[in-house]
Amino acid sequence: MSSSTTSGQGQGDEAPDLVCVVDCVHGMVDALSCVRWNKHQGAVVELSEHGIVVTVEESGCLQAKVYLKTELFAEYDHGAEGRPRFGLSLGLLIDCLNMFTVPGFASPVEIRYPGPDMQLLLRSVGSPDACIHAEIRTRIPDTVAWDYHFEHAGNTPVTFTVKSAILKESIDDLEWPGSSIQIQFHPDPPSVIFKGEGHGDLEIEFSYYANTDLLIAFQCDQELSYRYKYKFLRATTSNVPSSVLKENRGSKVTIGRGGMLKIQHLVSVARLGTQSYHNFAGGAQQPSRIAFIEFFVKPEEDD
Amino acid sequence: MELSMSGGALRTFSRCVTCLARIGSDLVFQAYPDKLELHTLNSSRSAFASVSLTRDFFDHFHLPADAYADAAPSSTPLQCSVLLKSVLAVLRTPTSAIDRLNASLPNPQASKLEFVIHCVSGRKKTHRISCSAESDVQTLALDRNGFPSRLAIRPRDLTRLLSNFQSSLQELTVIATEPAARLPGVDDGTGGKAVELLSYIDPTKDDYDSRLHTQLWIDPAEEFLEYEHAGDPVDVTFGVKELKAFLTFCEGCEVDILLFYQKAGEPVLLAPRFGFDDGSSSNFDVTLVLATMLVSQLNDGSVPQQPPTSAHHAEEPRAAAAAPSPVPENVSNHTRIWSELSGLTPKSFEANAENRAQKERNGRANVLNDTSVLPNTNAPCKLPVTYNANYIEQPVQMDHLEEPPG
Numbered sequence: 050m051s052s053s054t055t056s057g058q059g060q061g062d063e064a065p066d067l068v069c070v071v072d073c074v075h076g077m078v079d080a081l082s083c084v085r086w087n088k089h090q091g092a093v094v095e096l097s098e099h100g101i102v103v104t105v106e107e108s109g110c111l112q113a114k115v116y117l118k119t120e121l122f123a124e125y126d127h128g129a130e131g132r133p134r135f136g137l138s139l140g141l142l143i144d145c146l147n148m149f150t151v152p153g154f155a156s157p158v159e160i161r162y163p164g165p166d167m168q169l170l171l172r173s174v175g176s177p178d179a180c181i182h183a184e185i186r187t188r189i190p191d192t193v194a195w196d197y198h199f200e201h202a203g204n205t206p207v208t209f210t211v212k213s214a215i216l217k218e219s220i221d222d223l224e225w226p227g228s229s230i231q232i233q234f235h236p237d238p239p240s241v242i243f244k245g246e247g248h249g250d251l252e253i254e255f256s257y258y259a260n261t262d263l264l265i266a267f268q269c270d271q272e273l274s275y276r277y278k279y280k281f282l283r284a285t286t287s288n289v290p291s292s293v294l295k296e297n298r299g300s301k302v303t304i305g306r307g308g309m310l311k312i313q314h315l316v317s318v319a320r321l322g323t324q325s326y327h328n329f330a331g332g333a334q335q336p337s338r339i340a341f342i343e344f345f346v347k348p349e350e351d352d
Numbered sequence: 353m354e355l356s357m358s359g360g361a362l363r364t365f366s367r368c369v370t371c372l373a374r375i376g377s378d379l380v381f382q383a384y385p386d387k388l389e390l391h392t393l394n395s396s397r398s399a400f401a402s403v404s405l406t407r408d409f410f411d412h413f414h415l416p417a418d419a420y421a422d423a424a425p426s427s428t429p430l431q432c433s434v435l436l437k438s439v440l441a442v443l444r445t446p447t448s449a450i451d452r453l454n455a456s457l458p459n460p461q462a463s464k465l466e467f468v469i470h471c472v473s474g475r476k477k478t479h480r481i482s483c484s485a486e487s488d489v490q491t492l493a494l495d496r497n498g499f500p501s502r503l504a505i506r507p508r509d510l511t512r513l514l515s516n517f518q519s520s521l522q523e524l525t526v527i528a529t530e531p532a533a534r535l536p537g538v539d540d541g542t543g544g545k546a547v548e549l550l551s552y553i554d555p556t557k558d559d560y561d562s563r564l565h566t567q568l569w570i571d572p573a574e575e576f577l578e579y580e581h582a583g584d585p586v587d588v589t590f591g592v593k594e595l596k597a598f599l600t601f602c603e604g605c606e607v608d609i610l611l612f613y614q615k616a617g618e619p620v621l622l623a624p625r626f627g628f629d630d631g632s633s634s635n636f637d638v639t640l641v642l643a644t645m646l647v648s649q650l651n652d653g654s655v656p657q658q659p660p661t662s663a664h665h666a667e668e669p670r671a672a673a674a675a676p677s678p679v680p681e682n683v684s685n686h687t688r689i690w691s692e693l694s695g696l697t698p699k700s701f702e703a704n705a706e707n708r709a710q711k712e713r714n715g716r717a718n719v720l721n722d723t724s725v726l727p728n729t730n731a732p733c734k735l736p737v738t739y740n741a742n743y744i745e746q747p748v749q750m751d752h753l754e755e756p757p758g
Contacts, residue, residue, distance in 0.1 A: 215473055222477065225441045249438050250464070250480035260474025 065161050066129035067096045069122045070174065072157040073338070075150045076318030077117070079290035080340035081143050083316055084113035086284035092139040093190045094169075096162065097132045100125070105139055109347070111281040116341040121318045123157055133162070135187040137169060145183050149173055156181075163187070199345065200306040207234050207273055208303035209241050210266040211255060213314060214294040216302070217286040219243060219253050223279065226251045229349060230282050233274040234304065239267050241302075245279065265299050275308035275348040285312045285344040292317060308348030316340045353383045353430050356412035358452035364636055365453075366443050367604045368403045371638070373436040374597035375401045378484070381457070381465070382429040382491075383415055389429070392436065393490055398643040399594040400492045409635040411452065416459070430460050432483040442467045442479045449473065457483075492641055494621050499612035501528060501586065503547070504578035504625050507603040513549060513575065514596070518564040523552035524592050525649050526613070529585040531572055545569035547579070550649070552589045577608055577625070586615040589645040598622050598640045616648035 071077050084092075084105045095102045100118040119125040149158045149171070161170040164184055173181040201207070223230055226245030233242040239257035241264075244250070257264050286300075293316055301313040319338040357365055368390065372379060376392030376399070383389075388410075390403040407413045415430065454468040464480040471477065496502075517524070527548040549568040553560055572579035602609050607624040614620075622640040626633070 215475065219475065222444070225444075249441070249482065250478075252478040252480075254476040254478070256474065256476065259476065263474030 064128040066127070066133045066163060067101075068124070068126045068128075068159065068161045069101075070124040070157050070159050071121075072123040072155075073121075073318050074146055074155075074158050076292075076316070076338075076340075077121075078143055078146050078150065079292060080115050080117065080316040080318055080342065081139065081146070083288050083290060083314060083342050084115055084344075085139055085143060085288055088140055090139045091136055092142070093134060093136050094187075095132050095134045096127065096129065098127045103139070107281070107284070110278065111284060111347070112345045113285075114343045116343070117318070118341075121338050121340060134190055135162070135167070135169075136190040137185055137187045141185055142169075145171060145185060148183065149181055199309055199311055201303075203271055205268055205270050206303055206305075207269045207271065208266070208301060209234075209255065209264050209268070210299045210301045211264055212262075213286070213289055213298050213300040215263070216300045216312075217289055217294070220282055220286045222253065223251060224283070225249060227279050229276050230279050231274060231276045232302075232304065232310070233272075234269045235272060236269045239264075239269060241267075241269075266301075273304050273308075275304060275310070276351075277310055277346050277348055281346045282310075285346065289314060290316055310344075310346040310348065312344040312346070314342040316342060353381075353388075353416075354412065354414045354454070354456040355388065355410045356452055356454045357410050358450070361409050361411075361635075362450060362453055363447050364409075364605060365405070366447050367601050368636070368638060369436065369439050369443055371597045371601035372401050372403065373440050374600075375399050375594050375640070377436055378433055379436045379439055380431060380433045382431045383457075384429045385415055388413070389491075391491055394594070398591060400490070400641045401594070401598075402491070402493075402639050402641075404637045404639075406635045412454075430457065432457055432460075432462070432465055434465055434481045434483055438479075438481040439467075442469070442481070445469055445471065445477065494619065494639075494641055496610075496612050496621055496623060499614055499621065500583070501581040501614065502578065502610060502612045503528070503572065503576045503580070504608055504610050505576050506608050507599050509575055510599055510609060511603070513568060513570070514592070514599075516568055517549075517551050517566045517592075521551050521566075521592050523554075523589055523645070524595065525550040525552045525587055525589040526611075527585060527587040527650065528581045528613070530581055530583065531579060546572050546581070547576075552645070552649070578610075585650055586613065587649045588613045588616055588618075588620050589649065590620055590642040594640060594642055595622070598638075601638065613644075616644055616650075617646040619643050 081103060084090075084103070087107070090105050090107075093104045095104070098119075100116060100121070103115040103117070104112065105114075106112045146158070149156060156173040157175045159172050159174045161172075164170045167187055169185040169187055171183045171185070173179075220243075223243060223245045226247035226249055228245070228247050231242075231244040233244065235242070241255045243253045243255075245252075255264055257267050289300075293314060296317065298315050300315075301311075303311045303313075305311060317338060318340050369379070372390060372392045376394045378392060380391045381388065382391070386407055388405045390405075391401065393400050449472050451470045451472050454470075456466050456468075458466075463483060465483055467479040467481070469477040469479075514524075525548075527550065529546045531546040547570040549566075549570065551564070551566045553563045553565060570576075599609065602624055605624065607626055610623045610625045612621040612623070619641050622642070624634075624638060
């Protein structure tokens with residue numbers, strides 16, 4: 050059975066909105082798992098000619114987006130007008146994709162939307178002998194996904210970049226005081242401070258001059274300080290896949306206007322054995338197969 | 353008070369805190385001009401652990417001068433009390449990732465003790481822990497020279513001996529006798545088992561019958577680095593949990609363990625044995641004082657807490673299958689091990705004698721333990737437990753203990 054590339058294979062006369070083939074399923078699972086901080090989460094999936102965007106949200110305070118650009122797919126055929134959107138269970142999608150990752154048997158997966166009943170169709174391709182077939186029910190998204198219009202705080206962005214492993218470790222350490230974490234940016238001397246106060250206080254300082262490897266990038270022209278709920282902050286790093294930590298990738302933390310916190314990670318979706326490197330510090334490298342993950346956290350209101 | 357430590361001292365400090373955290377829940381800091389002391393007392397007040405760190409232990413050690421109006425070393429120390437749990441949270445960062453650790457208490461009335469960790473990665477973590485108002489600080493100082501008896505043992509040897517006991521054992525009895533005192537005419541194969549380790553199980557507890565009772569006879573010359581005991585046999589019974597905490601500490605610091613004892617009811621003292629030949633001394637010391645049971649196990653003249661023959665239960669496959677005492681691989685010929693899963697409540701000797709006779713008439717039952725190291729004979733013995741009469745030497749041993757020496 051050859052892999053299906055042509056559109057027009059759908060039921061009826063209409064071409065499907067999207068037919069794409071993923072050849073590195075576990076990488077896709079890694080990228081999607083990054084935004085899975087609860088067992089049961091609803092996601093909104095948007096299909097465009099540039100790729101797929103999966104958006105997850107909680108309590109109006111925390112939003113995460115996974116950008117899967119067309120370069121990540123072996124094939125990508127977008128046939129719809131506009132950008133179809135639908136909702137489905139993120140956990141279900143991840144668990145379903147996991148079924149296709151049989152150890153030792155890397156089978157590409159074809160994803161097709163919509164099925165006859167607006168469901169998402171998945172099937173393994175590339176093997177003449179067997180086929181795994183799945184379909185996931187979708188629903189109309191209840192509300193328009195809240196677009197966190199992220200604007201920079203001032204003329205220049207207030208941001209720093211640090212190794213993802215160190216960011217994750219620091220946020221894990223802040224579990225001890227817990228509750229509410231304050232993030233402060235100081236332009237002079239250049240530093241970022243994470244501070245938590247509870248039954249004990251903990252302050253973690255990232256000082257630009259402490260160690261040349263610590264802050265990979267730092268930009269700040271004004272003093273800024275906002276508080277965020279610990280559990281939302283925790284969600285931004287708790288499920289960072291181990292590949293990110295092993296590959297020594299950096300995560301970028303930015304505070305925008307109004308205190309909106311943006312945290313960005315890079316997850317490789319490369320086929321095993323393929324080199325792929327891209328970093329926030331700039332510089333183009335080989336064509337990258339990277340999924341971009343973005344978290345937005347609303348600050349706590351000051352009383 | 354301000355102090356700073358790094359490297360090996362930091363690792364030792366971390367081990368001290370871990371050890372103290374296994375004993376008590378509150379940590380008392382007392383800063384003197386020449387040293388820092390850390391104490392903890394367990395909730396049942398049966399264990400008191402104390403760590404003493406001299407000035408030299410630290411990279412930097414500073415006390416405000418005005419805290420010591422008379423500047424006498426014995427003047428009231430600067431002190432504060434914090435939860436050990438909180439200090440453990442500070443030390444969660446692996447010591448390998450720490451460049452140096454600073455601790456400071458700005459003034460005696462300060463409400464928070466501050467720890468600053470300078471990480472190798474460049475991060476700086478500042479912990480501030482609330483101090484509780486501890487007006488009544490208990491300390492206990494025992495002079496180790498005041499103890500008539502002592503023994504020294506390597507941590508790994510003690511671990512090996514303790515491994516013969518049920519891991520959930522709560523209390524241990526150590527019976528010490530004079531090493532030279534032997535019965536005349538005794539086959540020298542028994543010689544030298546001057547020390548006995550016994551599991552102590554509370555006889556009033558319901559699960560007494562189902563617990564594993566273990567006794568070890570030890571030749572001090574074989575197992576201990578030092579052994580000093582003169583006079584009557586003494587026994588001391590103390591908690592195992594605290595002993596194991598101290599054992600882990602000594603293992604980590606690679607020092608041997610000293611145990612000072614006197615008699616039942618008097619506390620025992622444990623301390624590290626620093627083997628300094630060049631006259632220098634260590635810049636840290638740890639002592640653990642454990643209360644011992646008032647009731648001596650030797651008083652009743654028979655083998656202490658001797659569970660009776662398990663003749664009845666020996667035939668039950670359940671009991672037989674449930675006797676898991678493992679034989680250490682490198683057990684020496686000088687250390688005898690005997691373990692049994694008792695199935696009956698303690699009875700008198702005479703009642704057991706009948707069981708014994710019955711047993712022998714029925715032939716050998718399944719051995720409940722695995723005394724593969726013992727010779728297999730059928731000598732009559734005076735032990736209440738006789739299910740297999742495998743011990744030729746032990747009866748003699750027991751005789752020795754039953755008779756008042758001298």
